[in-house]
Amino acid sequence: MAKLTLNNLxxxxxxxxxxxxxxxxxxxxxxxxxxxxxxAGKTTTLRCIAGLEKPETxxxxxxxxLVNEWSAANRDVALVFQQYSLYPNYTVRKNLEFPLKSKLRxxxxxxxxxxxxxxxETLRISHLLDRRTDRLSGGEMQRVAIGRAIVRExxxxxxDEPLSNVDAKLRELLRSELRGxxxxxxxxxxxxxxxxxxxxxxxxxxxxLCDGELIQIGTPYEVYNSPYNTFVASFxxxxxxxxxxxxxxxxxxxxxxxxxxxxxxxxxxxxxxxVAGLRNALRVGVRPEHVKLVAKxxxxxxxxxxxDHGVEMILTIRVGEHLIRATSSATTRVxxxxxxxxxxxxxxxxxxxxxxxxxxxxx
Amino acid sequence: MAxxxxxxxxxxxxxxxxxxxLNLRINQGEFVVLxxxxxCGKTTTLRAIAGLEAIDSGxxxxxxxxxxxxxxxxxxxxxxxQLYSLYPHMTAFENIAFPLRAFxxxxxxxxxxxxxxxxxxxxxxxxxKKPSALAGGDMQRVTIGRAxxxxxxxxxxxEPIGALDAKLREEMRVELRRLHIENxxxxxxxxxxxxxxxxxxxxxxxxxxxVLQQVGSPTEVYSSPANLFVAQFVGSPIMNVVNCRVESSxxxxxxxxxxxxxxxxxxxxxxxxxxxxxxxxxxxGVRPEAVLVERTEQPGYLVGEVHLIEPLGAYDILDIAxxxxxxxxxxxxxxxxxxxxxxWVQLDEIRTHFFDRKSGLVLNRERQSKWQS
Numbered sequence: 165m166a167k168l169t170l171n172n173l174x175x176x177x178x179x180x181x182x183x184x185x186x187x188x189x190x191x192x193x194x195x196x197x198x199x200x201x202x203x204a205g206k207t208t209t210l211r212c213i214a215g216l217e218k219p220e221t222x223x224x225x226x227x228x229x230l231v232n233e234w235s236a237a238n239r240d241v242a243l244v245f246q247q248y249s250l251y252p253n254y255t256v257r258k259n260l261e262f263p264l265k266s267k268l269r270x271x272x273x274x275x276x277x278x279x280x281x282x283x284x285e286t287l288r289i290s291h292l293l294d295r296r297t298d299r300l301s302g303g304e305m306q307r308v309a310i311g312r313a314i315v316r317e318x319x320x321x322x323x324d325e326p327l328s329n330v331d332a333k334l335r336e337l338l339r340s341e342l343r344g345x346x347x348x349x350x351x352x353x354x355x356x357x358x359x360x361x362x363x364x365x366x367x368x369x370x371x372x373l374c375d376g377e378l379i380q381i382g383t384p385y386e387v388y389n390s391p392y393n394t395f396v397a398s399f400x401x402x403x404x405x406x407x408x409x410x411x412x413x414x415x416x417x418x419x420x421x422x423x424x425x426x427x428x429x430x431x432x433x434x435x436x437x438x439v440a441g442l443r444n445a446l447r448v449g450v451r452p453e454h455v456k457l458v459a460k461x462x463x464x465x466x467x468x469x470x471x472d473h474g475v476e477m478i479l480t481i482r483v484g485e486h487l488i489r490a491t492s493s494a495t496t497r498v499x500x501x502x503x504x505x506x507x508x509x510x511x512x513x514x515x516x517x518x519x520x521x522x523x524x525x526x527x
Numbered sequence: 528m529a530x531x532x533x534x535x536x537x538x539x540x541x542x543x544x545x546x547x548x549l550n551l552r553i554n555q556g557e558f559v560v561l562x563x564x565x566x567c568g569k570t571t572t573l574r575a576i577a578g579l580e581a582i583d584s585g586x587x588x589x590x591x592x593x594x595x596x597x598x599x600x601x602x603x604x605x606x607x608x609q610l611y612s613l614y615p616h617m618t619a620f621e622n623i624a625f626p627l628r629a630f631x632x633x634x635x636x637x638x639x640x641x642x643x644x645x646x647x648x649x650x651x652x653x654x655x656k657k658p659s660a661l662a663g664g665d666m667q668r669v670t671i672g673r674a675x676x677x678x679x680x681x682x683x684x685x686e687p688i689g690a691l692d693a694k695l696r697e698e699m700r701v702e703l704r705r706l707h708i709e710n711x712x713x714x715x716x717x718x719x720x721x722x723x724x725x726x727x728x729x730x731x732x733x734x735x736x737x738v739l740q741q742v743g744s745p746t747e748v749y750s751s752p753a754n755l756f757v758a759q760f761v762g763s764p765i766m767n768v769v770n771c772r773v774e775s776s777x778x779x780x781x782x783x784x785x786x787x788x789x790x791x792x793x794x795x796x797x798x799x800x801x802x803x804x805x806x807x808x809x810x811x812g813v814r815p816e817a818v819l820v821e822r823t824e825q826p827g828y829l830v831g832e833v834h835l836i837e838p839l840g841a842y843d844i845l846d847i848a849x850x851x852x853x854x855x856x857x858x859x860x861x862x863x864x865x866x867x868x869x870x871w872v873q874l875d876e877i878r879t880h881f882f883d884r885k886s887g888l889v890l891n892r893e894r895q896s897k898w899q900s
Binding site for chain 1: 564692693694697700701704705708719720721722725726727744745746749750759760761762763764765814816834835837838839840841844846855857860861866
């Protein structure tokens with residue numbers, strides 16, 4: 165296994181910059197997730213690492229080697245795509261053997277056989293070795309595709325949305341399976357996805373991409389709790405974070421356009437003084453789990469909707485024209501349209517620059 | 528608004544059963560979601576109600592009247608598909624007004640009706656735009672507006688927000704539910720997404736292989752699943768299901784998960800209803816939030832080891848190894864921060880289910896008899 169370094173990588177298609185000046189250090193044995201919406205540049209980045217695209221500028225280092233001029237085959241990386249790309253007429257065994265039989269390798273038959281068996285055992289597909297791959301279920305196929313990548317013992321694994329074609333239930337199982345496997349193998353793995361749940365649950369670190377730019381790199385915990393800007397704050401986490409524009413007015417934040425007021429507790433006032441400086445306007449972010457129904461508060465509204473998710477309720481509270489999300493316990497029973505009062509956990513409030521969207525705590 | 532009755536509906540394509548003996552009443556003003564994996568028969572059922580698909584046997588009644596002989600256009604039912612199907616050359620206003628034009632309504636009346644539905648859907652400011660100028664979510668709002676504007680007897684929706692991205696789906700869920708609260712339209716909504724079903728339905732009808740598995744409120748199907756299929760189809764993260772041995776010990780019940788050395792202790796009545804009922808091939812089901820986890824030794828808790836931590840931001844999911852068994856638990860964020868740490872685990876008895884592995888049926892409490900009747 166190996167570490168990976170990208171230095172100032174850029175790639176354009178025609179007039180469109182797919183990746184802009186991207187620098188990244190991925191550690192040996194790290195599970196690194198590139199997360200972003202469609203068109204963010206994550207797949208392009210992955211393809212540049214694999215050697216399937218040539219960046220205009222920048223360097224790709226695998227381990228201690230600058231590999232810009234190396235062919236894809238020589239880079240010794242394994243790719244797993246969303247489409248399984250297995251040979252349908254071949255058995256699982258043949259599919260697994262295939263990457264080992266390349267002329268480059270010249271492995272003895274015994275070695276091939278033992279590697280195939282080891283991988284099959286790890287992925288719990290030993291009983292399927294003699295089955296044709298077109299007779300497999302989606303989950304089994306994806307295991308074989310992953311097995312074919314593992315069997316080569318490459319320096320890097322690159323995976324492009326490998327779980328998005330399987331149903332929700334299986335995806336959940338494969339998530340923890342894949343993460344468990346990566347830990348067990350001690351593999352360096354770069355995983356591309358648009359699904360923030362996959363990113364959060366599997367990654368050692370996440371790199372959030374938007375419009376070809378790397379916005380933030382951090383552990384799932386950091387990305388969720390200290391988002392670099394409003395884009396990251398909204399992209400990560402479900403239900404989505406609540407965002408309001410407001411102005412600081414003495415001991416309160418007045419939220420616009422439909423006014424309500426957040427009366428500042430001393431600790432938040434101190435924090436605001438530290439980060440906001442002379443600025444008056446700001447954008448406030450509060451995650452749904454930090455919005456509480458209380459008996460008495462300065463923020464009053466009505467219950468607009470209540471979603472029963474079994475494990476908890478997701479409430480939508482209407483305050484003026486604002487719709488505010490709150491999660492609450494599964495036993496919450498408030499009738500829709502009833503008046504409710506809410507309070508924010510002030511130590512959990514995020515404060516952003518309304519112009520740039522940047523988190524003021526990190527500016 | 529109307530009530531719908533589906534009585535002994537059956538349908539097959541060649542040798543394949545699509546719907547088997549389906550019985551379901553949808554009450555006036557109710558929002559019922561047909562939930563199931565692809566191929567379970569939910570869309571065929573919806574299309575049969577609409578009159579777009581013939582059934583082989585059984586009866587569909589709208590307000591008590593059989594509708595077999597009525598063509599789709601005479602059933603006074605609105606249908607919303609996943610794809611928008613708007614008229615591209617008309618503005619959003621004209622698209623919504625279109626179904627009203629057939630009724631020779633005055634311009635003023637049309638305007639009022641369109642405005643009122645647009646207000647609920649929050650698209651008043653978009654009414655003069657053409658579909659090509661609208662974002663996906665707004666297009667689907669217009670489609671829904673067009674379906675609702677003439678106040679049909681029932682509204683049928685087939686994965687109407689399935690094509691939208693995750694954030695927009697989250698918003699549309701709230702709005703569709705809100706629309707229902709305000710309009711009280713009898714609604715049948717088809718989806719494979721259990722989150723949509725849980726968050727919007729008055730009642731959920733879960734189907735698999737053409738067979739109705741359970742009908743109930745979101746709380747009922749979540750907390751009291753009738754069988755293994757429902758238990759694992761509803762809820763995320765998925766319910767833990769592990770094969771187990773159930774033994775009587777004095778006045779208590781010992782439950783040992785396959786792969787475990789030691790046993791969880793439950794009250795004596797667990798043995799009574801599970802093993803004493805003659806069931807020996809049993810699976811235990813427990814949702815991650817009903818797995819109680821402590822970082823220090825506690826009486827009645829069994830020691831396990833954290834194999835994986837999945838942070839979701841608001842909370843974490845832990846994969847905990849208990850011997851060779853693995854069970855997933857929901858904890859607050861950062862409850863455990865390092866892999867391979869020991870934790871102590873107990874299962875909340877009230878929220879633990881037992882299933883007969885052969886039939887898949889739940890063995891808990893009185894529910895089984897209720898369901899089988």
